[in-house]
Amino acid sequence: MDFLRPASWEEALAAKAEHPAAVPIAGGTDVMVEINFDHRRPEYLMDLNRIRDLEEWEVGADSVRLGASVPYSRIMEHLRAELPGLALAAHTVASPQIRNRGGVGGNLGTASPAGDAHPALLAAGAEVEAESVRGSRRIPIDAFYTGVKRNALAPDELIRAVHIRKADGPQQFSKVGTRNAMVIAVCAFGLALHPETRTVRTGIGSAAPTPVRARAAEEFLDAALEEGGFWDSGKVITPSLAKRFADLCAAACNPIDDVRGTAGYRRHAVGVMARRTLTWTWESYRGARRTTEGAA
Amino acid sequence: MRIDFTVNGRRQEADDVWEGESLLYVLRERLGLPGSKNACEQGECGSCTVRLDGVPVCACLVAAGQVQGRDVVTVEGLADFARQRSRGTGARGTSLDEAQEWQAHGSDSRTGEGGGLSPVQQAFIDAGAVQCGFCTPGLLVAADEMLERNPDPDDADIREALSGNLCRCTGYEKIMDAVRLAAARRSEGV
Numbered sequence A: 001m002d003f004l005r006p007a008s009w010e011e012a013l014a015a016k017a018e019h020p021a022a023v024p025i026a027g028g029t030d031v032m033v034e035i036n037f038d039h040r041r042p043e044y045l046m047d048l049n050r051i052r053d054l055e056e057w058e059v060g061a062d063s064v065r066l067g068a069s070v071p072y073s074r075i076m077e078h079l080r081a082e083l084p085g086l087a088l089a090a091h092t093v094a095s096p097q098i099r100n101r102g103g104v105g106g107n108l109g110t111a112s113p114a115g116d117a118h119p120a121l122l123a124a125g126a127e128v129e130a131e132s133v134r135g136s137r138r139i140p141i142d143a144f145y146t147g148v149k150r151n152a153l154a155p156d157e158l159i160r161a162v163h164i165r166k167a168d169g170p171q172q173f174s175k176v177g178t179r180n181a182m183v184i185a186v187c188a189f190g191l192a193l194h195p196e197t198r199t200v201r202t203g204i205g206s207a208a209p210t211p212v213r214a215r216a217a218e219e220f221l222d223a224a225l226e227e228g229g230f231w232d233s234g235k236v237i238t239p240s241l242a243k244r245f246a247d248l249c250a251a252a253c254n255p256i257d258d259v260r261g262t263a264g265y266r267r268h269a270v271g272v273m274a275r276r277t278l279t280w281t282w283e284s285y286r287g288a289r290r291t292t293e294g295a296a
Numbered sequence B: 001m002r003i004d005f006t007v008n009g010r011r012q013e014a015d016d017v018w019e020g021e022s023l024l025y026v027l028r029e030r031l032g033l034p035g036s037k038n039a040c041e042q043g044e045c046g047s048c049t050v051r052l053d054g055v056p057v058c059a060c061l062v063a064a065g066q067v068q069g070r071d072v073v074t075v076e077g078l079a080d081f082a083r084q085r086s087r088g089t090g091a092r093g094t095s096l097d098e099a100q101e102w103q104a105h106g107s108d109s110r111t112g113e114g115g116g117l118s119p120v121q122q123a124f125i126d127a128g129a130v131q132c133g134f135c136t137p138g139l140l141v142a143a144d145e146m147l148e149r150n151p152d153p154d155d156a157d158i159r160e161a162l163s164g165n166l167c168r169c170t171g172y173e174k175i176m177d178a179v180r181l182a183a184a185r186r187s188e189g190v
Helices: A009-018 A033-036 A072-078 A086-090 A104-110 A118-125 A215-227 A237-251 A264-291 B022-031 B076-087 B094-100 B119-125 B136-149 B155-161 B173-187
Strands: A002-005 A023-025 A044-048 A058-060 A063-067 A128-134 A135-140 A145-147 A156-167 A171-176 A187-194 A197-204 B003-007 B010-014 B049-052 B055-059 B072-073
Touching: A009 A044, A009 A128, A009 A156, A044 A063, A072 A086, A086 A118, A086 A171, A086 A187, A104 A118, A104 A156, A118 A128, A118 A156, A118 A171, A118 A187, A171 A264, A187 A264, A197 A215, A215 A237, A237 A264, B010 B049, B022 B049, B022 B173, B049 B136, B055 B136, B072 B076, B076 B094, B076 B119, B076 B136, B119 B136, B119 B173, B136 B155, B136 B173, B155 B173
Parallel strands: A002 A044, A023 A044, B003 B072
Antiparallel strands: A058 A063, A063 A156, A128 A135, A128 A156, A171 A187, A187 A197, B003 B010, B049 B055, B049 B072
């Protein structure tokens, strides 16, 4: 094994072009476990810790450009207002020690269906900034996950940053596990209200081969909220509407039975989380409307 | 490969390090510092918690090559680190020999008096927070860092800060007591 230590992003791209099999390592959450347990012996290990740019973020007008290695603990601390769903998801990642090193770039690189960031990214709307010596491109988050632990990166590409849409409404994240800390999600659910476009977006984790959106559920809810004038009136979402949304979210799952839970349990739990996160975010939206518009 | 880095305030180098090796392995097997414990090797248990450039991390998840030129504090250097922090200056660091010979008991093995303990270590002894002791080094490093950031933690803060450290003996109550004790003593200037 060779240890590559690029001092700059350009050096990292050149090294990845020369050694496409090189495994990038930043927080080590996934890579070091595989090496410690002898599940993986990469020919080249490429340390990204020396590239400090990867730990920086910029808040733009419409989106946040989040460096691939910004630790989860920083996201929780500094980006709660702009990226509330991701900040909530970040808080459920493993433990403080892990959150101090791990970042979204690693979650995306591993592309495990259980990665905690994915439902939040799907719900908020995001693009992955991938780069190689051939150039840079933005991969829509919906097109990024291609299979179990597979993503759309080319062998010579590295993840530089993620561009995540700033919240224009309430967002929520929910995760099922046996305890609060150190849990790989049995299943997880992210939901974002987008009042500016009058749309709702979702993200489901650990309940399909890849992280997925519940598109049919989103389309149903978008239409129902529009037809019912909910965005303008801010009235309470009816139980039947919430139930239909939850059922459609559960139907978007394609889970398996494994040691963490059965497929049936996962489908059920995703439905419950969908209903709850919809209620939480909608109540928050109604509350914000009351505050800003002074109506009762 | 060779790794040069700072451990407990002193420059150290480790030779013949395998490229896939963890910081934990370097500390324990190459530098002879077994205070950081090796249990799960997957970041689950927190027994190997050390400070890397001041930040608590699992040493088992840091590749050795990633610590080149960086600063590591282990439980062996915690007492000196705490002294340095309270005095502001005058850190002398902890040499490998000192660290390897370091013992918690000093002149009195039951109370820890005279052993040069950090306040959080003393609090763990006084509160009876140590049973088998395997999780203790990681808990000490994590608890010490939390008290540095948050001198007046409530129980939720303590639970959150220690949520990445597993103990299979105590049920955590005495550990909570120890951290509360360390915080109380600090606020009273003891």
